[in-house]
Amino acid sequence: xxxxxxxxxxxxxxxxxxxxxxxxxxxxxxxxxxxxxxxxxxxxxxxxxxxxxxxxxxxxxxxxxxxxxxxxxxxxxxxxxxxxxxxxxxxxxxxxxxxxxxxxxxxxxxxxxxxxxxxxxxxxxxxxxxxxxxxxxxxxxxxxxxxxxxxxxxxxxxxxxxxxxxxxxxxxxxxxxxxxxxxxxxxxxxxxxxxxxxxxxxxxxxxxxxxxxxxxxxxxxxxxxxxxxxxxxxxxxxxxxxxxxxxxxxxxxxxxxxxxxxxxxxxxxxxxxxxxxxxxxxxxxxxxxxxxxxxxxxxxxxxxxxxxxxxxxxxxxxxxxxxxxxxxxxxxxxxxxxxxxxxxxxxxxxxxxxxxxxxxxxxxxxxxxxxxxxxxxxxxxxxxxxxxxxxxxxxxxxxxxxxxxxxxxxxxxxxxxxxxxxxxxxxxxxxxxxxxxxxxxxxxxxxxxxxxxxxxxxxxxxxxxxxxxxxxxxxxxxxxxxxxxxxxxxxxxxxxxxxxxxxxxxxxxxxxxxxxxxxxxxxxxxxxxxxxxxxxxxxxxxxxxxxxxxxxxxxxxxxxxxxxxxxxxxxxxxxxxxxxxxxxxxxxxxxxxxxxxxxxxxxxxxxxxxxxxxxxxxxxxxxxxxxxxxxxxxxxxxxxxxxxxxxxxxxxxxxxxxxxxxxxxx
Numbered sequence: 001x002x003x004x005x006x007x008x009x010x011x012x013x014x015x016x017x018x019x020x021x022x023x024x025x026x027x028x029x030x031x032x033x034x035x036x037x038x039x040x041x042x043x044x045x046x047x048x049x050x051x052x053x054x055x056x057x058x059x060x061x062x063x064x065x066x067x068x069x070x071x072x073x074x075x076x077x078x079x080x081x082x083x084x085x086x087x088x089x090x091x092x093x094x095x096x097x098x099x100x101x102x103x104x105x106x107x108x109x110x111x112x113x114x115x116x117x118x119x120x121x122x123x124x125x126x127x128x129x130x131x132x133x134x135x136x137x138x139x140x141x142x143x144x145x146x147x148x149x150x151x152x153x154x155x156x157x158x159x160x161x162x163x164x165x166x167x168x169x170x171x172x173x174x175x176x177x178x179x180x181x182x183x184x185x186x187x188x189x190x191x192x193x194x195x196x197x198x199x200x201x202x203x204x205x206x207x208x209x210x211x212x213x214x215x216x217x218x219x220x221x222x223x224x225x226x227x228x229x230x231x232x233x234x235x236x237x238x239x240x241x242x243x244x245x246x247x248x249x250x251x252x253x254x255x256x257x258x259x260x261x262x263x264x265x266x267x268x269x270x271x272x273x274x275x276x277x278x279x280x281x282x283x284x285x286x287x288x289x290x291x292x293x294x295x296x297x298x299x300x301x302x303x304x305x306x307x308x309x310x311x312x313x314x315x316x317x318x319x320x321x322x323x324x325x326x327x328x329x330x331x332x333x334x335x336x337x338x339x340x341x342x343x344x345x346x347x348x349x350x351x352x353x354x355x356x357x358x359x360x361x362x363x364x365x366x367x368x369x370x371x372x373x374x375x376x377x378x379x380x381x382x383x384x385x386x387x388x389x390x391x392x393x394x395x396x397x398x399x400x401x402x403x404x405x406x407x408x409x410x411x412x413x414x415x416x417x418x419x420x421x422x423x424x425x426x427x428x429x430x431x432x433x434x435x436x437x438x439x440x441x442x443x444x445x446x447x448x449x450x451x452x453x454x455x456x457x458x459x460x461x462x463x464x465x466x467x468x469x470x471x472x473x474x475x476x477x478x479x480x481x482x483x484x485x486x487x488x489x490x491x492x493x494x495x496x497x498x499x500x501x502x503x504x505x506x507x508x509x510x511x512x513x514x515x516x517x518x519x520x521x522x523x524x525x526x527x528x529x530x531x532x533x534x535x536x537x538x539x540x541x542x543x544x545x546x547x548x549x550x551x552x553x554x555x556x557x558x559x560x561x562x563x564x565x566x567x568x569x570x571x572x573x574x575x576x577x578x579x580x581x582x583x584x585x586x587x588x589x590x591x592x593x594x595x596x597x598x599x600x601x602x603x604x605x606x607x608x609x610x611x612x613x614x615x616x617x618x619x620x621x622x623x624x625x626x627x628x629x630x631x632x633x634x635x636x637x638x639x640x641x642x643x644x645x646x647x648x649x650x651x652x653x654x655x656x657x658x659x660x661x662x663x664x665x666x
Contacts, residue, residue: 008181009181009182009183010043010044010045010047010096010181010183011041011042011043011049011094011095011096011182011183012040012041012042012043012183013039013040013041013092013094013183013184013185014039014040014041015038015039015040016037016038016039016092016185016187016189017037017038017039017456018035018037018189018456018459019187019189020426020456020459020460021426022187023187023188023189023190024426025190025426025427025460026087026189026190026191026192026426026460027189027190027191027192027459027460028191028192028194028198028430028459028460028462029082029191029192029193029194030082030193030194030195030196030198030199031082031083031084031085031193031194031195031196032081032082032083032196033081033082033199034079034080034081034082035055035079035080035081035082035088035090035191036077036078036079037053037068037077037078037079037090037092038071038075038076038077039051039068039075039076039092039185040074040075040076041068041074041075041076041092041094042074043096046101047096047097047098047101048096048097048100048101048104049070049094049095049096049097049100050067050094050095050097050100050174050177051067051068051076051078051092051093051094051095052065052066052067052068052078052092052093052094053065053066053067053068053078053079053080053090053091053092054090054091054092054093055080055088055089055090056088056089056090057084057086057087057088058086058087058088058089059086064080066078066079066080068092068094076094078092082191082193084193085193085194085195085406085407086192086193086406087190087191087192087193087406088190088191088193089188089189089190090188090189090190090191091184091185091187091188091189092184092185093179093182093183093184093185094182094183095177095178095179095181095182095183096181097177098126098178099123099126099127099130099170099173099174099177099178100174102119102122102123102126103123103164103165103170105119106119106120106123106161106164106165107165110161116157116161117154117157120149120150120157120160120161120164121150123149123150123164124146124147124149124150125146126173127142127143127145127146127149127169127173128142128143128146129178130142130173130176130178131143131146133176133178134176138172138175138176141169141172142169142172142173142176145163145166145169148160148163149161149163149164192402192428193406194406194407194409194430195407195409197237197238197305197380197409198409198430198431198462199462199497199498199558199559200497200498200551200558200559201237201238201497201498202235202236202237202238202493202498202499202500202548202551203236203237203238203239203240203307203411203464203466203498203499203500203501204231204234204236204238204239204240204500204501204503205240205241205242205469205470205500205501205502205503206224206227206239206240206241206503206504207219207241207242207269207470207525207529207530208220208221208223208224208241208244208286209266209269209283209285209286209529210504210525210529210530210531210532211223211224211227212227212504212532212533212534213226213227217529218266218285218286218529219286219529220285220286220287220291221286221287221291221292221294221295222287222291224239224295225294225295225298228295228298228299228302228304229302231304232302232303232304233545234541234544234545234548235544235545235547235548235549235551235552236304236548237303237304237305238304238305238306238307238380238500239299239304239305239306239307240306240307240308240309240380240382240500241306241307241308241309242269242270242309242470242526243269243270243272243308243309243311244269244282244283244286244292244308244309245269245272245273245277245278245279245281245282245283246272246273246274246275246276246277246278246281246282246283246284247266247267247268247269247271247272247273247274247283247315248267248271248272248273248274248314248315248316248317248318248348249267249274249315249317250315250316250317250348251271251315251316251338251347251348252265252267252268252271252315252348253267253268253271253348253527254527255523255527255528256514256522256523256524256527257520257524257526257527258527259347265527265528266527266528266529267348267527268348268526268527269283269309269526270311270313270349270384270526271315271348271349272311272313272314272315272318273314273315273317273318273319273320273321274315274317274318275317277319278314278318278319278320279369280368280369280372280373289376292376293376293377296376296377296378297377300377305379305380306377306378306380307378307380307381307382307411308373308378308380308381308382309381309382309383309384310369310370310381310382310383310384311383311384311385312352312366312384312389313339313349313350313351313352313384314328314349314350314352315348315349315350316336316338316347316348316350318350320365321336321350324358324361324362324365326356326357326358327352327353327356327358327361327362328350328351328352328353328356329351329353329356336350337350337351338350338351339351351388352366352389354389354390354393359390363393363396363397366393366397367397367400367401370397370401371401374401374405374408379405379407379408379409380408380409380411381408381409381410381411382410382411382413383410383411383412383413383429384413385413385414386412386413386414386424386429387412387414387416387420387421387424391423391424391427392427394424394427394428394429395427395428398410398427398428398429399428402428409430409431410428410429410430410431411429411430411431411432411433411464412424412425412429412431412432412433413433414429414432414433415433415434415435415472421434421461422457422460422461425460425461425462426460430462431462431463431464431498432461432462432463432464433464433466433469434452434463434464434465435448436448436463436465436466436467436491436492436495436496437466437467437468437469437472437474438474440476440593441571441593442568442571442572442573442574442593443571445491445495445574446565446574449495449563449565449576450565452560453560453561453563458560462498463496463498463560464496464498464499464500465491465492465493465495465496465498465499465500466492466499466500466501466502467485467488467489467491467492467501467506468488468501468502468505468506469502470502470505470521470524470525470526471519471520471526472519473510473511473513473519473520473521474519475519476488476595477511478511478512478513479511480511480595480596481509481511481595482509482538482540483595483596483642483643483646484511484595485506485509485511485540486540486543486642486645486646486647487591487592487593487595487642487646487647489501489506489540489543489544489547490547490589490591490646490647490649491591491647493547493548493550493551493557494547494551494557494576494578494587494589494649495563495576495589496560497557497558497559497560501544504530504532504534505521505525506540506544507534507539507540507541507544508532508533508534508536508538508539508540509538509539509540543624543645546623546624547624547649550623550624550649554585554587554623554651555580555585556577556578556579556580556585556586556587557578557587559578560578561581562577562578562579562580562581563576563577563578564576564577564578564579564606564609564610566588566603566604566605566606567603567604568590568601568602568603568604568638569601569602569604570599570600570601572592572593572594572597572599573590573591573592573593573599573600573601573603573638573640574590574591574593575588575589575590575591575603575638576588576589577589577605577609577610577652579609579610579611583610583611585651586610586611586651586652587649587650587651587652588605588610588620588649588650588652589647589648589649589650590603590638590640590647590648590650591640591646591647592640592641592642592646592647594642595642595646596642597642598639598640598641598642599639599640600637600638600639600640601637601638602635602636602637602638603635603636603637603638604634604635605634605635605636606634607633607634610652611654612652612654613654614633614634616654617630617631617632618630618631618652618653618654619631619652619653620650620651620652620653621650621651621652621653622648622649622650623649623650623651624645624647624648624649625645625648
């Protein structure tokens with residue numbers, strides 16, 4: 001901007017939020033969500049200001065605008081709703097509003113009973129200037145109004161003064177502001193808009209080779225097809241498979257990760273690649289590509305998306321090892337470097353070298369793998385250990401894929417340091433695994449979820465909560481028995497809008513570790529085919545089904561925007577609520593964190609935050625048991641038996657009185 005012109009700009013715009021790293025990274029929303037923007041907006045002197053929030057979809061050249069309103073202390077707020085998948089741009093513009101300033105001063109002079117005849121002429125001049133840059137009926141109305149308030153004998157001054165404060169005409173002036181010297185925020189910020197599944201969904205992980213009810217020793221995609229109705233009935237939105245590719249033979253791991261593999265042992269699905277193909281191939285015992293495409297279509301017909309695991313690593317038998325040895329690191333003896341985490345050795349895995357000379361070719365090939373599976377109908381990917389791959393590769397690859405397929409969802413399996421985990425989210429991952437499996441106490445859970453939902457982290461990081469995975473069997477689950485599994489299920493499904501289960505193992509409360517102080521399962525499914533009997537006594541199928549139904553029937557549980565924690569005078573009981581924006585759906589969850597003992601205590605609710613009048617009784621309907629209780633006031637007694645159900649998911653219903661004095665609860 002020309003320096004002289006810049007000198008006539010009087011408004012400053014600072015502290016814009018949300019603005020991630022100065023606009024370096026986008027914020028995230030799903031279709032239908034609001035983007036609420038705040039900023040410090042101020043100028044020299046005491047003139048009134050006006051400001052707008054400007055926004056447009058990336059595919060549109062035209063900006064739309066939403067007015068911003070002052071909150072006090074020079075803080076302003078505006079909002080818009082995203083309606084299309086893809087990305088939006090947004091920025092702010094503000095200016096000194098001379099007409100608004102004139103109108104404010106006029107009101108003060110009138111209250112002070114001063115002569116305002118000169119002020120009326122000054123206001124009329126502002127109106128005439130606006131009419132001069134306006135066309136049509138608006139221009140005619142403004143000229144007539146300017147003449148009406150500026151001319152007349154002294155006897156008509158009261159009427160002209162009243163007319164000068166006409167709200168309708170003030171609105172017409174606001175429609176055509178003088179923005180020649182408006183200040184525009186230096187950055188155009190970005191919001192990525194994704195499908196609702198990016199915010200809300202339930203994931204079920206299973207190994208297709210161990211599909212329950214299979215007719216053969218090695219499960220197939222056709223076996224999974226028969227299993228789909230059960231998964232749909234349980235209320236899951238995503239069925240996630242570990243790698244489905246051919247498994248290498250060289251250095252194949254045996255049962256319990258034994259380096260000596262016996263004949264017939266299937267190996268780990270993460271040992272990807274054999275003579276039968278690599279990342280674009282299917283393990284022949286699972287079926288054909290046609291079988292897989294049919295499974296994807298069958299799942300989608302039942303509103304289940306099939307998610308695939310993406311693991312950028314190779315077995316020694318992978319075709320890339322032969323065709324592109326330059327993509328791997330070499331040891332001094334010329335052999336390819338296998339994966340190591342000293343003192344552990346993974347001879348069956350060759351990591352890719354993102355520092356290799358042909359890194360561009362490597363990047364293109366990896367992206368082509370994603371493109372291939374998108375062509376087969378896959379729209380959801382879980383990415384294995386992305387924090388051990390080049391960061392800027394992810395930014396490039398995710399950006400390229402989303403440019404062509406903005407509906408695709410990527411879940412980051414990044415159990416790593418917080419800053420690295422958060423940066424991966426900023427670089428484009430839709431969701432992420434997180435520290436939930438190891439947050440067990442009330443203090444740990446409260447502090448962690450406040451960080452996720454009340455800081456800037458909420459703008460770019462979506463936590464997908466998994467109480468277990470094939471790699472993670474926590475101490476809490478190992479020693480808490482069936483009540484611990486019930487507790488973690490309710491916590492995951494109600495604290496987070498997105499959650500997942502390593503399915504059969506969780507349903508059956510499998511909790512035997514390979515060894516003391518280990519989180520590895522004894523006889524892990526990663527290294528063998530399991531014969532799951534999902535009908536055995538003590539399974540959690542009915543509870544999981546009930547919890548997922550509660551989630552689908554209550555919009556409050558489909559977002560993390562209004563998570564509030566409530567006080568309980570017992571450290572073993574945690575209580576928190578979620579509500580819709582208008583508080584027409586309020587869910588209060590109370591959980592006993594002690595899997596071994598009955599716990600009780602007094603719960604103190606923040607009734608104002610829940611939209612409940614303190615003087616009124618209200619009903620709490622336990623959606624898990626069906627029980628209903630009438631509560632009075634903020635303090636109420638709770639008791640939870642982990643041997644029965646260690647939690648209550650209450651729907652709060654306010655008392656409504658009809659004209660006939662008949663009470664009911666809404």
